[in-house]
Amino acid sequence: MRVLIVDDEEGIRSVLREYVEFEGNEAFEAVDGMDAVKKCKTENFDVILMDVMMPKLDGFSAVKEIRKEKDIPVIMLSARGEEYDKLFGFEMGIDDYVTKPFSPKEVMARINAVTKRRAGKKQNEDELHFEGLTIDVLGRNVFVDGEKADLTPKEYELLFYMVKNRGIALTREKLLYDVWGFDFYGDDRTVDTHIKMLRGNLKEYRKFIVTLRGLGYKFEA
16 A cells, blocks of 8 residues: 655654554655645555645645545544534545544554545445436546436536535535636636536436525535
8 A cells, every 4th residue: 555644744754654664555755735746646645644734735725636636535634623624624525534643553543444445435436327327437437328428528527526525515616616726717607607518418317416596506316
């Protein structure tokens, strides 16, 4: 297992690296969020230990950037144990949250638990079915009653993001930020336009994309 340890404190990285390697895994280090994003673009990791408070780019922002490219399990490490921080992290889709000071043995136990849970979940979600709508996650294809839908890459990203967060009300602002990125200069009409095109391609299964008046959208199936 390849573990990326992201923390601006060398001492913490050193201790975690020792335990990760002691259990027969490969350990890699990043000194801040920006460094972590760069490493994830060029290398693959099985899990990331991500500190929250770091210079250049904080842990939450780094996770958002990494998740645009790769869905890697993330365990957040933070000296702040406030409920708000934990809820914010879990809403972002992180897999676990550990408050400092922590036991390295506990962190390793959580790593093992997260990777096992993700492995089981991945087997079940490589292909998703909602009546006659099929989403091939690995192949990034969508099928409507057995026929391949002609979706643009952005339409697929929008659909898959909504499916991952099915049942959750998603504001236009959140969709714009998480699907298009924080540096995208657009407005709510961008989301509405893509939703309209996506619904057209899904045909009768457009019913799964529910409009929430004055708020945004929700995938409900």
